[in-house]
Amino acid sequence: MAKHIYGIDFGTSNIKIYNRSGEQLLNERNVIALKPGNQVFSFGDEAFEMYEKTPEDIQVSFPIRYGVIADMEHMEMLFEHFFDKVNLPRKRKSGDFYIAVPTDISEVEKRAFYDLVADSKIKVKDIAVVDKPIADAVGVGIDVDSPRGNMIVNIGADTTEISVTSLGGIVISKIIKLGGNKLDETICNVVRKKYNILIGMKTAEQVKTRLAHALLPKEEEEEDEFYERSWKVFGRNIITGLPANKQVSALLVSEAIHELLYTLVDAIRQLLERTPPELSADIIDTGIYLTGGSSMIPGLSQLITEATGLHVNLADSPDLSVIRGLMEIIHNPKLGGLLYTPRENDY
Ligand SMILES: Nc1ncnc2c1ncn2[C@@H]1O[C@H](COP(=O)(O)OP(=O)(O)OP(=O)(O)O)[C@@H](O)[C@H]1O
Numbered sequence: 001m002a003k004h005i006y007g008i009d010f011g012t013s014n015i016k017i018y019n020r021s022g023e024q025l026l027n028e029r030n031v032i033a034l035k036p037g038n039q040v041f042s043f044g045d046e047a048f049e050m051y052e053k054t055p056e057d058i059q060v061s062f063p064i065r066y067g068v069i070a071d072m073e074h075m076e077m078l079f080e081h082f083f084d085k086v087n088l089p090r091k092r093k094s095g096d097f098y099i100a101v102p103t104d105i106s107e108v109e110k111r112a113f114y115d116l117v118a119d120s121k122i123k124v125k126d127i128a129v130v131d132k133p134i135a136d137a138v139g140v141g142i143d144v145d146s147p148r149g150n151m152i153v154n155i156g157a158d159t160t161e162i163s164v165t166s167l168g169g170i171v172i173s174k175i176i177k178l179g180g181n182k183l184d185e186t187i188c189n190v191v192r193k194k195y196n197i198l199i200g201m202k203t204a205e206q207v208k209t210r211l212a213h214a215l216l217p218k219e220e221e222e223e224d225e226f227y228e229r230s231w232k233v234f235g236r237n238i239i240t241g242l243p244a245n246k247q248v249s250a251l252l253v254s255e256a257i258h259e260l261l262y263t264l265v266d267a268i269r270q271l272l273e274r275t276p277p278e279l280s281a282d283i284i285d286t287g288i289y290l291t292g293g294s295s296m297i298p299g300l301s302q303l304i305t306e307a308t309g310l311h312v313n314l315a316d317s318p319d320l321s322v323i324r325g326l327m328e329i330i331h332n333p334k335l336g337g338l339l340y341t342p343r344e345n346d347y
Pocket residue numbers: 010011012013014015066067155156157158159160179180181205208209292293294295296297298318319320
């Protein structure tokens with residue numbers, strides 16, 4: 001019988017787990033809701049539904065922050081629950097675990113992912129990690145072992161990881177603390193400042209996915225129908241304290257997030273400037289690969305192209321490209337060389 005192998009991408013907003021045996025792919029919010037005494041009340045998408053709606057005695061926790069484990073105990077509990085979900089009842093199997101980890105973090109932070117799985121209640125055979133940008137590159141169909149240079153930009157929830165890969169390794173990479181969550185926060189702020197209405201992060205995220213555009217209208221297009229689109233948000237008036245609602249326009253939202261998107265574009269330019277010229281030549285030839293859930297903001301590829309002069313390749317289901325890469329590594333033993341064991345922490 002074939003070995004059981006699982007692939008995991010511990011994202012800040014969404015965890016993705018692949019179970020080779022059942023060909024199962026799980027993609028759920030990486031959230032846990034706890035009752036007093038650390039009892040699990042709900043987890044995943046169901047817990048996210050409750051977020052910002054729970055009574056005081058229910059604690060909602062996001063155990064990954066900025067791509068690293070912020071709460072080991074909660075992440076371990078969550079992992080065990082999600083693991084059960086990708087396995088048939090009573091078919092909980094031991095197996096090998098391949099974990100995608102950010103590159104530009106400390107060895108201790110990398111090792112924490114390994115320890116999390118090793119210390120869980122799940123029976124584990126082997127654990128190996130792969131750098132996220134490498135899995136990402138495999139996931140978008142790049143031949144990572146070739147000597148060609150590639151630039152991958154993964155815009156997630158808490159972080160954006162910008163990397164240049166070649167010959168199966170990472171030549172340079174940078175992780176910046178900017179992603180979808182910052183955009184949601186900015187949308188909350190602008191609605192509060194402009195309309196005195198306090199909205200939740202979940203509402204802000206919905207506003208973003210419905211209305212945000214990375215490009216601002218040209219002057220003659222100010223009245224453009226596209227930017228006049230609006231959506232009604234519900235929240236609380238901060239002066240009266242009463243429930244309130246307001247139509248929020250696409251123009252307001254797009255203007256609010258523009259500066260953050262520009263910061264991101266600037267970071268891409270800086271990394272391009274640090275890229276060795278031979279690899280730059282390849283990147284000019286093939287373009288930049290854009291992945292991660294936040295790359296779905298319409299107009300973002302064009303904004304990057306305008307700022308860098310480079311072509312941008314947008315991945316299909318970009319939030320799943322890292323786990324797609326892990327799936328490929330699991331199914332193709334030739335790619336096994338991309339996996340490694342993080343150094344043990346010496347305390
Ligand atoms: N259609 C969309 N338009 C804009 N943003 C979107 C869209 N769909 C999802 N997102 C955003 O993508 C982010 C989630 O993407 P992803 O799953 O890649 O992040 P993650 O892996 O959990 O985070 P990280 O990589 O930072 O740890 C969220 O911030 C979400 O709001």
